Amino acid sequence: MIDLGGPPRPWPADLVRRFGAAHDRALERADRWSTPPAQGDPELLERLAESFGVPPERTVVTGGVRQFAGSWAGRTRTALVERPGFADIGTVLAGGAGVSALTWEELPGAARGCPEPATVWVTSPHRNPDGRSLDSAERAVLAELAAEGHQVVVNQVYRWFAPPEEPPDGCWGVTSLAKLCGGGSRLGWATWPVGTAPPPTLRAAGPATTWQRAWAGFLEPSALDSLVRACVEPTLEARRLFTDRLGDLLGWEFTGGGMSLLLSWRGATEERVLAEFAELELAVGPGPAFDAPPGSVRLAFSGVDAQEAVRAADRVARLAARAAGALAPGG
Structure with missing residues (x-):
């Protein structure tokens, strides 16, 4: 997972x-x-x-x-x-x-x-x-x-x-x-x-x-610099690799930045979206926890490394193909 x-x-x-x-x-x-x-x-x-x-x-x-x-x-x-x-x-x-x-x-x-x-x-x-x-x-x-x-x-x-x-x-x-x-x-x-x-x-x-x-x-200052290198920079890099990969594979464009992003599946229930991600062994956050639209999920990158981010993007690309255009960046 x-x-x-x-x-x-x-x-x-x-x-x-x-x-x-x-x-x-x-x-x-x-x-x-x-x-x-x-x-x-x-x-x-x-x-x-x-x-x-x-x-x-x-x-x-x-x-x-x-x-x-x-x-x-x-x-x-x-x-x-x-x-x-x-x-x-x-x-x-x-x-x-x-x-x-x-x-x-x-x-x-x-x-x-x-x-x-x-x-x-x-x-x-x-x-x-x-x-x-x-x-x-x-x-x-x-x-x-x-x-x-x-x-x-x-x-x-x-x-x-x-x-x-x-x-x-x-x-x-x-x-x-x-x-x-x-x-x-x-x-x-x-x-x-x-x-x-x-x-x-x-x-x-x-x-x-x-x-x-x-x-x-x-x-x-030295401890703060070490925290940024250990906890912030890898998270930003993982998000960048994920979005770049999906941009290459699907042409998706993502707005915003930081440690998270939103994906929305038009017309799907929250239960179905979470189940589809779980089937691909991707743990994500449910949209309702963030007052996001139905069928949306929050992806955060503080728990993955660069290789996992790319693998996750490949799995999302496969899911997007199954969704026939209904899955896309949210926000």
């Missing part, structure tokens, strides 16, 4: 040892069980500023994007979330707001139709599942919505697969290490716009002091 379901790419052994050493050093501190400051441990905030350019005075450490969404829920009575996108975000936000899932094109009109400020949630760059990124016009529209009083959140969890990019003016940025280091890293951060402040539910909600300090001690 070739796993295109998106498992985390394993770390090299030397990086595991380096993290273990950083964790041990954090545990040796006398104040290892102290309560972390409201915005996060100062050592970690300093490291984030050095490594990623985040402003410490406008940054709060979180347990990840989903945890941020849980802390955010209820800040506005209406939340407008992207479609397609990670469906769990809408579920989490629904704990404190009425939620509607809309395409990027529909979001501005829906926000302006609300009688009061709404939360607008999008993911860029390279959102899950279709790899789409905001263009300059879309960024400008989000900045306009923020200026009109709406709470715009840009989830940048796939930032590792694209050049550095600031959120649009007036918008929140939220990210985590999940797509670089694995979902078990449980460390992220959010940056709020100038002139605003984080909600009380978000402050003091970060991970344990020792965990924050372990990451602060680990995320030196």
Whole structure:
């Protein structure tokens, strides 16, 4: 079975040892069980500023994007979330707001139709599942919505697969290490716009002091470079080889980028599409998990190497031939 379901790419052994050493050093501190400051441990905030350019005075450490969404829920009575996108975000936000899932094109009109400020949630760059990124016009529209009083959140969890990019003016940025280091890293951060402040539910909600300090001690430039080489570059290469191969075999063209892409089988049920992929020993993600159209699947490339990516493309080409033109790139 070739796993295109998106498992985390394993770390090299030397990086595991380096993290273990950083964790041990954090545990040796006398104040290892102290309560972390409201915005996060100062050592970690300093490291984030050095490594990623985040402003410490406008940054709060979180347990990840989903945890941020849980802390955010209820800040506005209406939340407008992207479609397609990670469906769990809408579920989490629904704990404190009425939620509607809309395409990027529909979001501005829906926000302006609300009688009061709404939360607008999008993911860029390279959102899950279709790899789409905001263009300059879309960024400008989000900045306009923020200026009109709406709470715009840009989830940048796939930032590792694209050049550095600031959120649009007036918008929140939220990210985590999940797509670089694995979902078990449980460390992220959010940056709020100038002139605003984080909600009380978000402050003091970060991970344990020792965990924050372990990451602060680990995320030196050399370790970060090694993570990118070991976990990001092979994923991008696998996706490129897959799309290039299908371009050669079928003439398909793929938009977007990052670690994933979307395929859609017109007129087929989700059960049939998943069964067809499983028959070819390809594990994929079901489209409904990402609010994608019926009959669609998400393919992610963090769990395959270059040879597996090419073999997977060959199998998809055979499936496309059986589908008689109904299977094609989605998004």
